[in-house]
Amino acid sequence: MKLSLSTILLFGCILLQQALYAQDQLPEKVHTSIDKILDDHLAEIENTIIQENEFETKTVLLVTVPLENFIEDVLFTINRPAVIYPKILYKVIRDQFRQGKSREEIERLLVTMQKQNKFEKLYVAEKQK
Amino acid sequence: MLQKNKNSAIRRFGYIAAFSISFAVVVYAGDIRPSVEVEFNMFYNRNYPQPLSFQFREAKLFLDANISDHATAMIEYTMKDNLVRSQLERAYFIQHDLPLNSQLTLGQFRNPFGYFDPFTVSHSTTKSTALTPDSLMPKFMLRDLDVGLYWESNGEAITFGFGVTNGNGINDLKDDNNFKDIVGHAVYSFGELQIGLNGYYGKKNSMLTGEVVNSYSSVEVTAAGVEAMAYIGEATIAWEALVRNYGTLHSAGSYVTMNYDLSSILPTLRATSRVEVFDPNRTVLNDESIQWAQGFLYTLSRGYLAKLEVVLNLENLHRRANEVFFELEYEL
Numbered sequence: 090m091k092l093s094l095s096t097i098l099l100f101g102c103i104l105l106q107q108a109l110y111a112q113d114q115l116p117e118k119v120h121t122s123i124d125k126i127l128d129d130h131l132a133e134i135e136n137t138i139i140q141e142n143e144f145e146t147k148t149v150l151l152v153t154v155p156l157e158n159f160i161e162d163v164l165f166t167i168n169r170p171a172v173i174y175p176k177i178l179y180k181v182i183r184d185q186f187r188q189g190k191s192r193e194e195i196e197r198l199l200v201t202m203q204k205q206n207k208f209e210k211l212y213v214a215e216k217q218k
Numbered sequence: 219m220l221q222k223n224k225n226s227a228i229r230r231f232g233y234i235a236a237f238s239i240s241f242a243v244v245v246y247a248g249d250i251r252p253s254v255e256v257e258f259n260m261f262y263n264r265n266y267p268q269p270l271s272f273q274f275r276e277a278k279l280f281l282d283a284n285i286s287d288h289a290t291a292m293i294e295y296t297m298k299d300n301l302v303r304s305q306l307e308r309a310y311f312i313q314h315d316l317p318l319n320s321q322l323t324l325g326q327f328r329n330p331f332g333y334f335d336p337f338t339v340s341h342s343t344t345k346s347t348a349l350t351p352d353s354l355m356p357k358f359m360l361r362d363l364d365v366g367l368y369w370e371s372n373g374e375a376i377t378f379g380f381g382v383t384n385g386n387g388i389n390d391l392k393d394d395n396n397f398k399d400i401v402g403h404a405v406y407s408f409g410e411l412q413i414g415l416n417g418y419y420g421k422k423n424s425m426l427t428g429e430v431v432n433s434y435s436s437v438e439v440t441a442a443g444v445e446a447m448a449y450i451g452e453a454t455i456a457w458e459a460l461v462r463n464y465g466t467l468h469s470a471g472s473y474v475t476m477n478y479d480l481s482s483i484l485p486t487l488r489a490t491s492r493v494e495v496f497d498p499n500r501t502v503l504n505d506e507s508i509q510w511a512q513g514f515l516y517t518l519s520r521g522y523l524a525k526l527e528v529v530l531n532l533e534n535l536h537r538r539a540n541e542v543f544f545e546l547e548y549e550l
Contacts, residue, residue, distance in 0.1 A: 154486045
């Protein structure tokens with residue numbers, strides 16, 4: 090069987106895409122002062138959830154937008170880098186979808202957890218295990 | 219001659235190879251993330267001669283580095299005004315986790331006086347960069363980009379910090395006086411309410427002192443401000459008031475901004491409202507401006523945003539300058 094270069098490249102891209110969106114690839118902690126990079130990280134979390142679970146793409150995509158808006162409103166406003174915990178965020182969102190929570194409930198929960206600094210607390214607790 | 223050209227070519231190849239390897243190491247080996255943000259718009263402004271246009275409004279190049287758990291760095295290069303004017307914006311290094319739960323910033327950063335983006339009076343009401351022109355209050359050089367050091371302690375309830383800067387804006391090596399400007403900032407949090415104080419003291423060289431032109435004269439700049447931010451339900455409200463004395467010119471202003479999430483009506487929709495009052499010269503009567511801005515932002519997909527902003531000037535002086543903006547924005 091002959092494989093053209095474009096076919097090999099296509100398969101390569103698909104494999105790379107698969108590799109890009111893996112839970113293990115998510116960083117534990119990210120500091121950033123750039124909205125675009127925050128956006129990229131949150132998109133990566135959503136795509137990883139979609140890829141590694143059986144949830145509907147439409148339900149998960151953009152579920153972190155209210156959280157992103159809140160972070161930008163508050164942290165970038167007071168001139169402080171945002172700190173996010175992608176692995177913790179992944180687990181929280183995945184578990185909430187598994188429990189059957191609605192998208193709206195999850196959006197609200199993420200903002201509340203950010204207000205109460207709960208992602209950092211979960212991160213510290215995991216580190217101490 | 220041939221040997222010389224050959225050596226030169228080898229040397230050039232060596233430089234290119236070294237640069238490529240260094241670039242690859244920097245980008246892929248460390249936690250360093252380059253990012254490009256290009257804003258391409260379909261733009262509608264009924265006050266323009268051609269109200270409906272396309273434009274590249276702005277391009278930003280970023281390099282954001284998580285050097286370690288305790289150190290980060292950032293470089294931001296911006297091309298504005300249809301990509302004609304460009305400059306290095308923020309470029310700094312932050313050492314985190316210092317004593318007193320503090321961090322030290324070195325480099326070129328925005329002065330930490332009050333709020334700035336997007337609640338600031340000089341920026342947009344909606345996400346990303348401004349659609350509306352600079353709003354009423356001038357920046358006062360209080361929260362402009364400047365070069366220096368900034369130390370800040372972040373406690374559970376109290377955050378405070380101070381900075382020492384050239385006071386001359388971006389790093390153009392034209393620091394025109396030896397006096398460094400000082401910026402102080404303190405915030406106390408009561409749960410979901412934060413209240414803060416800001417102070418600024420500096421000297422700017424001025425060609426004019428009273429009626430006399432004098433290149434060695436300097437004017438004192440002092441400013442004080444209060445700020446408050448609260449989370450109420452789905453809304454985040456910020457208020458700020460400040461007074462500034464620039465030599466003999468005394469100005470004052472205040473604004474309140476409310477950002478609110480409207481996801482319950484339409485996923486990813488949010489709105490923002492801002493009312494602002496500015497008095498450019500407190501010794502002159504009836505020169506105050508009052509402005510109300512209302513904005514809506516809808517995230518269509520990652521990188522695709524739709525914005526609508528209405529700016530109304532509420533006092534008679536500027537009423538004819540009311541503006542409506544609609545923008546479809548794509549970020550790479």
